[in-house]
Amino acid sequence: MTATTIVFDLDGTLIDTAPDLVASLNYTIAACDLEPVTFADLTHLVGQGARMMIRRAFDLRDRTLSEDQVPMLLMRFIEHYQSAMPGESKPYPGLLDALERLKLEGFILAVCTNKMESLARELLTSLDLTHHFAALTGGDSFAVRKPDPAHLVKTISLAGGDPSNAIMIGDSINDIMAAKNANLPSIAVPFGYSDVPVETLSPTRIITHFDQLTAELINELVSLAR
């Protein structure tokens, strides 16, 4: 039987990227004289990639964003975000040990993020993490993205895994819904950027630290879902 695949979300799950996302977004929207956003705002803005984050910042400030401004603003965001990488972004406590441990235990590890694939790859490479993952896909890798189950299913297949023997771990509604839509169990982490308490998303389980992400837990949740 193919090994179980553990699919991780990136922003707010693997890596605490909020300070850099806020800094790059504020640099971007300053070009249009928008007031800076805060971390609390970010929980409502993040989740569907940079383009949507910019759009939502304009909505937050009751400003109209014309379509022809979008490419310039997106480029401004990407350049700023790339130039600072990894900036203040850091893996959450216990992540590195968990990745090493789970790989030794034979799990396939993958990343399914709505961040642009190139930015996600560069960020994980700058933190020396890319080598842990058999596949990494972003919000622009396919025609669809989380919460569409196809994003998750295609990521598992790319990693060499079996889409019926996998689990998704994430911090937001997109991750938990993608798992549900793909008929897979999910684990939510409460330390990320959800704008609602993660319990309200009804994940299969919640963990508060990566030390709790054990082979026993994953095997239990995957077999319960069968």
Ligand SMILES: O=C(O)COP(=O)(O)O
């Ligand atoms: O960058 C985003 O908007 C979302 O990224 P995530 O899917 O890794 O949480």
Ligand SMILES: [Mg+2]
């Ligand atoms: Mg996330």
